[in-house]
Amino acid sequence: MDALNILKSKGLKKTAQRIMLVNILQAKGISLSENEIKTGMGAMYDRITFYRTVQKLIEMNIIYRIPVDNVIKYALNNTEEIKKFQNPVRFFCEKCNSTSYLENHPIPDFQLPDGYVIHEYEALIKGTCSYCAQND
Numbered sequence: 001m002d003a004l005n006i007l008k009s010k011g012l013k014k015t016a017q018r019i020m021l022v023n024i025l026q027a028k029g030i031s032l033s034e035n036e037i038k039t040g041m042g043a044m045y046d047r048i049t050f051y052r053t054v055q056k057l058i059e060m061n062i063i064y065r066i067p068v069d070n071v072i073k074y075a076l077n078n079t080e081e082i083k084k085f086q087n088p089v090r091f092f093c094e095k096c097n098s099t100s101y102l103e104n105h106p107i108p109d110f111q112l113p114d115g116y117v118i119h120e121y122e123a124l125i126k127g128t129c130s131y132c133a134q135n136d
């Protein structure tokens, strides 16, 4: 799906910033930091609009945050991208209602009762994300 259709499917207005952000993430196909996105946006970048755009796209589950070594990265919420995470641990922020995937923080091994077989597993942690903690 292209940026226009993604926004349309979520009932969002097609603002230039939203389209551009989704386009950049799609074109790169990897998670990007604000600085990397800023480079891609060029003169269109504006810090306040950027944060508003990101918040909205996170709220609508179009993108999500991945905290990597103290840098927040953004990635498109598509299953291909998520599959790259081993043992994805999701973190739900109760303040901004965003879901992040915690890269490099796999679920610790745990023992199941006899007779149970794991096919896949995931974890959901609830709390406050680093963004909200910093902007409290």
Ligand SMILES: [Zn+2]
Pocket (backbone or CB within 6 Å): 093, 094, 095, 096, 097, 098, 128, 129, 130, 131, 132, 133
């Ligand atoms: Zn938050």
